Every structure is written in C-alpha cells, then in structure tokens.
Amino acid sequence: MDAFYVAVELLRRPDLRGLPVIVAGRGPRAVVTTASYEARPFGVGSAMPVAHAKRRCPDLVHLPVDMAHYRERSAEVMGLVGELGVPTQPVSLDEVYLDLSATPDPVARMSDLVRAIPSGSISTPRSGSVPTAWSPRSPRTPRSRAASASSPASRPQSASPPSRRG
Numbered sequence: 001m002d003a004f005y006v007a008v009e010l011l012r013r014p015d016l017r018g019l020p021v022i023v024a025g026r027g028p029r030a031v032v033t034t035a036s037y038e039a040r041p042f043g044v045g046s047a048m049p050v051a052h053a054k055r056r057c058p059d060l061v062h063l064p065v066d067m068a069h070y071r072e073r074s075a076e077v078m079g080l081v082g083e084l085g086v087p088t089q090p091v092s093l094d095e096v097y098l099d100l101s102a103t104p105d106p107v108a109r110m111s112d113l114v115r116a117i118p119s120g121s122i123s124t125p126r127s128g129s130v131p132t133a134w135s136p137r138s139p140r141t142p143r144s145r146a147a148s149a150s151s152p153a154s155r156p157q158s159a160s161p162p163s164r165r166g
Contacts, residue, residue: 004094005034008073009063021061024050033065070094080116084109 005023010016020039024032030050039045042057054060074093081088086109087099100106 003034003036004074005065005070006036006063008070009066010036011073012069013063016061016063019061020044020057020059021063022050022053023063023065024053025065077117080113083116084113 006021009021009023018038019036020042021036022032022039022044023034024030028051032044032046032048032050032053034046035044035048035053039053039057039060042053042060044053044057044060050062054062070093078088078090078096081096081098084098086103089097089099091097100109103109
C-alpha cells in the first residue's frame with residue numbers, strides 16, 4: 001500500500017488533498033515516514049531528513065505521526081485482505097504479500113479488494129509491488145524489468161540535488 005500513512009491522514013484532513021504532504025516525526029533529526037504523490041515531484045520521499053524535504057518544497061504540509069491510528073486503519077485493511085481467502089504474509093502495517101497463484105483471476109480479485117477498502121485509505125498497488133506468490137524462505141519476489149525501470153533509483157533527480165555533508 002503506497003503512501004499509506006498520508007492516505008490515512010487525508011481521510012481525516014480531506015482539505016489537504018492535492019497538496020504536498022508528509023507524515024514525519026519532529027525534531028532536528030526527523031525523517032519523512034511517507035510523502036504524498038504531490039510532494040514527490042519536488043524530490044521529497046520516504047527516509048529523507050525533514051529539513052531537506054522542507055528546503056525542496058517550502059509549501060510542504062508536515063503532519064505528525066499517529067501510529068495508534070495507523071494500526072487501527074491497517075487492521076481494517078488487513079481484515080479485508082484476509083477475506084480474500086488466500087495465504088497472506090503481513091510484513092508491516094502497510095505491506096502484505098498475497099499468494100494469488102491459485103486464484104483464477106487475480107487482477108479482478110485485487111480490483112474488488114481495492115474497491116472494498118474505504119476511499120482513500122490506501123493507494124492502488126505500485127507496479128511490481130504485489131507479488132503473485134511467497135514462501136517463508138523468500139518473502140520478496142524479483143521485480144520485473146518494467147517495475148525496476150520505474151524505481152526511484154532509476155528516475156532522474158530534481159534539478160538541484162541535495163547538498164552532501166562530508
């Protein structure tokens with residue numbers, strides 16, 4: 001579930017839809033937990049220091065982390081995922097692997113799941129982020145070339161790269 005924490009916050013604060021939003025801690029060493037799609041063109045992303053994010057995007061809306069609320073919303077979503085009746089492997093509050101290998105029409109099943117989830121509580125899966133099978137020894141499946149081509153490492157960076165401290 002991409003940008004899950006921001007999506008959950010936007011359910012509470014629909015007035016922020018369309019704005020560059022991050023969910024992050026406070027303090028001089030805080031890092032971005034999640035960035036909205038509107039913040040990403042500015043080069044703002046997860047794990048980036050908040051100070052760098054605010055320099056790249058001065059109009060950034062900084063919301064505090066509310067893990068208790070995210071756990072509640074995640075449990076709701078995971079309950080819906082569990083109703084699919086396929087083996088699952090939860091990895092975190094916003095990530096779960098599904099074994100869809102025995103599912104006759106996995107695209108239709110996932111489309112039904114996305115429609116069942118309250119509007120805005122999750123984003124549709126990113127290309128390559130939903131594997132069709134998992135095993136306890138190797139929970140991650142290899143990404144396809146198409147998915148790898150759209151990975152953050154292969155995308156061009158913003159016009160002004162962040163300064164590096166030596």
